[in-house]
Amino acid sequence: MTTADLPTGDTAPILDADELRAWLRLAHAKGLRPLALRTLLGAFGGPREVLSESFASLAETADARAAEAVLAPPEDIEGVQFDDYIEAVLAWASERGNHILTLADATYPRALLTMPDPPPLLYAKGRLDLLQVRAVAIVGSRHATPQGLEDARRFARALSDAGLSVVSGLALGIDASAHRGALEGATGTVSVIGTGADLVYPAAHHTLAHEIARDGAILAEWPLGTPARSANFPQRNRLIAGMSSGVLIVEAAMRSGSLITARLANEMGRDVFAIPGSIHAPLSQGCHRLIKQGAKLVETPEEVLEEFGFPPATARAATAAAKRAKPRPVSASWASASSAGVECPISGDAGRVLGALGHAPATLEILAMRTDLDGAALQGALLQLELSGHVAALGGGRYAAVERS
Template identity: 65%
Template sequence: MRTLPMTDTELAAWLRLAMARGLKPAALRTLLDVFGLPEALLGEPFATLAAASDEATARAVLTPPGAGFDGQLAAVLAWRDEPGNQVLTLGDPAYPPSLLTMPDPPPLLYVKGRLDLLHARSVAVVGSRSATPQGVEDAGRFARALSDAGLAVVSGLALGIDAAAHRSALHGPGSTIAVIGTGADVVYPSANHQLAHQIAAAGAIVSEWPLGTPARSAHFPQRNRLIAGLSSGVLIVEAAMRSGSLITARLANEMGRDVFAIPGSIHAPLARGCHRMIKQGAKLVETPEDVLEELGFEIPVVAPALRETASARHSLAPEARQLLDALGHSPATLEILAARTEMGEATLQATLLQLELGGHLSVLPGGRFVRASHS
């Protein structure tokens, strides 16, 4: 996938419009439909632009750029010359076609990495920054399965669910796309610096923000609309009631994309956002195959992994099976398990150790036990 050759003068005109204060993407798209390229638009008189839009939009277009514009343009030209970096405009054939179905696609996109992924079928996997260990495991398992099926996994490079989804998707052929709320030359949070480097090498990083733009809370809802726009569907893994992931899901629904949610315990705060979305019409999913099936992929009737899991559980000792049943699918303390099973302390400790060594459960901070998702 190649971009159109663009002269420095053409890029300067696009950048000026993209950075024009008060010029909304939807209004700019309307004007470009009427007048063609940015250079032609910038050459029109005020009255003509106002007649095609409104006076505020015309004023935003024709207001001269600020004093720092030349420096910004020089920085963009230098950044574009670095290997793997591309600047896409609305008029470029490499621009993601899925974003063109939105009313307000960004006039400029800064991309590090593989342009072909922006034309691939994709699914967003999003969720809480403060994810539980089970949520991180679920995000990774779903993302890897989706990537193995050839879908690009889109997320927002945040801590928690986003990072887990990106890491796992990188191991599959579908790879991953990180849509960020900062300039393309800024990594936020800094803890994901190495992950961002891996995504730029094997996936794609996308930003609509000018280079050097730091992280600001107001940018992330706008970032979320691009995550929704790029994707065929959005999967919410864990989300509190007030969550950016729910914004992404709502935007996806408005754009006609599928919305999926993984249910959890009624006692878990990070399950409440998922349950709310399910009540509002999101599809409840328990396995990656549920998502793939909704998207039209053919799924084998009985997956070999499920047969292996059933066989492994059947081979457990009776005490171990009893303890797994007592544990259920929510974290529990030693005291709770002792009350549910009525096992002696020595038997309980030995059985817990056996299950932990066998990969059937994990120990969480605070001395709580949680069942592995495959058990």
């Protein structure tokens, strides 16, 4: 799925062909580490100046490996000859809302400049102003529970309403909910992706990517045309951490990629927050591990905002606004009652089942044991709860209560 038809926002000056050639040649030079390139740029002033230096001068400033990488002939990029790739990038950057950002640009994200080895070149779509706004990352499991999805959306909306940009990775699950919540808030969201900026991954998020390109920003360091590769996503996580003042983990298993983001954030001196959960829930184990290692346990968006220095009144107001805006799941079977402001009461077998669910997902067997209901009665109660939006069915025959305000 491509992003060629995505709506976009700002228009920025386009690099001339020679300058773009120099930046791309260095940005994609095999074996040239970002830290070494930053050293060379600091010493010689710009990419064209670096490319005009002798091997001895480059090696003395950085090292022999860096000098060899700089002076090597440019290679194909994603199977496209270098000169043809230059033309493709120029064409892409000429489209409204598409941007090529280099370390020399004032629009390059300032937060990334605090990293020792920021990417020399970035591909961006959408609002460049959001790249300079103080941000918090919200990440978590791709296989999130309904409660986790709602928590991500609620926290993101409150943080966005308070003036923070929300950064995430456009993945299924928690990432997508965080993006949607931030778009509902006042500030917006930045999606850092692990593919080329001309692609949408996963394809199911094409509509969401439209919304982010229009009202937020999409950021990539990979060349145009780069498909989704598992090896690229830890690097994507590094940029998510670098873009943010802190990282909030909503749900994560013990081997979750979100824990990589948290570790990278900690190494960069960013705050790490985690939402706790049931000791029986697999997607709480990663969060609990982070808390044991020193992450800040948070239960409300106010706690995150206060850690960032927001006055308590501002934090409370943002959280209250997010709660007021919280969408309620509506089913056709009870839409008329809901629209009238009257919610169907939960009693009888359905009430017993809802009470038995508690705060952690449960299987039919567990619910039958807790409620003493037979199969037909239990299934009927669960159906009623699903239709009213109080319960969601998960994979593996499990059910979870949905928090409602």
